[in-house]
Amino acid sequence: MNKFREIFFLFKIHHCIKNISIFLPLVAGHSIMSITFYEGIFHFINFTVIASIVYLFNNIKDYRSDTNNKKLRYSINIEHLRGYYIFGVAILSFQLIILLLFAQEVIKVCLLYFLLSMAYNFYFKQKKYLDIIIISIFHLLRIYYGSLAFEIGLSIYFILFCIGIFLMISANKRISEIFKGYENRPYKIIDKRNLEIVQLFFGVFAMLIFLIYSFDSSKNQFFINHYYLYINFLIILLLIGNFIYSQKKKHQDIIEFIYKNKINGVLVLLFFFSFFKNSALL
Numbered sequence: 001m002n003k004f005r006e007i008f009f010l011f012k013i014h015h016c017i018k019n020i021s022i023f024l025p026l027v028a029g030h031s032i033m034s035i036t037f038y039e040g041i042f043h044f045i046n047f048t049v050i051a052s053i054v055y056l057f058n059n060i061k062d063y064r065s066d067t068n069n070k071k072l073r074y075s076i077n078i079e080h081l082r083g084y085y086i087f088g089v090a091i092l093s094f095q096l097i098i099l100l101l102f103a104q105e106v107i108k109v110c111l112l113y114f115l116l117s118m119a120y121n122f123y124f125k126q127k128k129y130l131d132i133i134i135i136s137i138f139h140l141l142r143i144y145y146g147s148l149a150f151e152i153g154l155s156i157y158f159i160l161f162c163i164g165i166f167l168m169i170s171a172n173k174r175i176s177e178i179f180k181g182y183e184n185r186p187y188k189i190i191d192k193r194n195l196e197i198v199q200l201f202f203g204v205f206a207m208l209i210f211l212i213y214s215f216d217s218s219k220n221q222f223f224i225n226h227y228y229l230y231i232n233f234l235i236i237l238l239l240i241g242n243f244i245y246s247q248k249k250k251h252q253d254i255i256e257f258i259y260k261n262k263i264n265g266v267l268v269l270l271f272f273f274s275f276f277k278n279s280a281l282l
Contacts, residue, residue: 012055016048022146029152054117065184106174128186136166157213164206171199228278237272
């Protein structure tokens, strides 16, 4: 059981919740009922496997510094690093073969995600501010994957909103690491102010994009009552405002921010309930 637990954290299986974002194009496109359960499970597991291999390689490379940064729930035998890499490449190769047989439309974005992740781990992670952009691209690639897998077009509003949210979250991630004193990071305490400005700017940017979207009359066809979008905007305003304000004290990542505070969790559920309830296409 202990070995299974170590493998679970070595591959960061618990981070698979981030891969739910591959379904966001279905939500934004009012097409959540257009796919089968098995189709959704297949693509969720596929991207989780690809992401887990990336986490494995990252954990191997950063193992020494991570042992100083935080308490790890796994151990790595540094004398057998080659074996870890071979194992990871074998799983990746097997997964790509499956995609060639059953889902060729997403294989390019999976390869791009993997190669960019390797470039990030070995180079971009040490490039101040550029690393924030790369982290945001990882999230955008999840959404692009969902767009290809489920054949859903992405609107400019949706793309810009996601860019704002992901850059806000990425800046916050670095702020949190500064306060935790992480090694192997290019940021120091003097960078905190700049990162807070970046976080605030893109949080406001995301809210403005959603507000403009709410006023766009061309979207009326998608909703039963267009004014419900203003309720969604107010919920987003509360979430982003609370996120930015609370991070000055708690320095949590976005997942902790949502599930460790019941109010935030309720707001997220309320947003999706209102959005789906108001959809004219469901």
